[in-house]
Amino acid sequence: MNRLKVGLKSILWSGLALVLLVSVALPGINLLAVPVVMVPFVLLYTSLTRQQFALHTLIVLLVAFFIHGPVSLIFGFFFLVPALIMGHLYRRRAAARTVVTAGVLAVLGQFLLEMVLFNALLSISITGEMGNIIREQIAMLHAQGLLPPSWTTEVTEAFVRSVIQSIPWVLIAASFMIVIITHGLTRKLLSREGIEVPGFKPAKEWMLPKAFVLYYLIALIVDLFVDSTVDSFMNTVLVNLIPLLRLVFTIQAIGLFFYIADQKRWSKAVPVLLAIxxxxxxxxxxIGVLDVAFPIRKSFTKS
Structure with missing residues (x-):
């Protein structure tokens, strides 16, 4: 009876994997499908034998191929690799930080690999195409009189350069969000099946090393002396590093809010609302920078 139950759930997860994989290729719907498309694959890998997982995955990919053609296989293999890595680490009961780090690196690596393959095999430059699309949209807005008269070709090129330089930051942030959502949902679903996997420390215990404050300070100081209008390696690094550090300290600030809520016995909804x-x-x-740099939590600690 238990094997039958596991078999039925595996079929349902495979069906969900198929639906999500097909949805990834549909404009609009893919915005909802992409963040969770790895979840069923991770669940299948963690709960089944490798042979069973291979059979379920092969069927899903074949059916997706017949529905949407090669594009489904491209998306399938793209998300399958990080799903396999995360599932393997779950089976080994690896720490949550290890799983998420490996997952983020895998998704980011897939993004970069796709860009290289598009350029090498199809002679398509993702950054070049993106720049052309931005220029076309700006030209259309300019023709409709929706841009100020001061908007010149130089302004357009500066905007295009800024967007292209920010691609690494966007890819890292996207990889992080996809993996975090996958980890959170997968962990909850596996726990319902009696499979416990390590989670992160409670938010109230989050604390970055103080060295991050120094890194952030150095980045801000260097940014003061780097010409943002020049397309240089240092400028590209700063354009991506500073937003990433801000995101890290934003998460740190959320941890502080949860700590205060715990000390004051507030509802958990309060820090969530404060995070918005x-x-x-x-x-x-x-706020996160100050939380790391100074012992401000002591003033909220219960005596």
Whole structure:
């Protein structure tokens, strides 16, 4: 009876994997499908034998191929690799930080590999195509009179350069969000099946090393002396590093809110609500910087 139950759930997860994989190729719907498409594959790998997983995955990929053609296989293999890595680490009961780090690196590596393959095999430059699309959209807005008269070709090129330089930051942030969502959902679903995998420390215990404050300070100081209008390696590094550090300190600030809520016995909804302005107004990440640099938590500690 238990084997039958596991078999039925595996079929359901395979069906979900198929639906999500097909949805990834559909404009609009893919925005909802991409963040969770790895979940069923990780569940299958963690709960089945490798032979069973291979059979389920092969069927899913074949059916997806018949529905959408080669594009489904491209997306399938893209998300399958990080799903395998995460599932393998779950089976080994690896720490949550290890799983997420490996998952992020795998997804990021897949993004970079796709860019290289498109350029090498199809002679398509992702960055070049993106720049052309931005230029076309700006030209259309300019023709419709929706841009100010001061908007020149130089402004357009500066904007295109800024967007292209920010691609690494966007890819890292996207990889992180996909893996974090996958980890959170997979861990909850596996726990319902009696498979326990390590989770992160409670948010109230999050604390970055103090060295991160020094890194952030150095990046801000260097940014003052680097010409943002020049397309240089250092400028590209700063364009991506500073937003990443701000994101890290934003997460640190959320940890502080959960710590205060725990000490004051507030509802867990309070720190969640307080976290919303952090993402809407990035300079508030300074709260996280102060939390790491100074022992401000002591003032909220219960005596």
């Amino acid at each position: 302005p952090l993402f809407l107004f990035p300079p508030l990440s300074l």
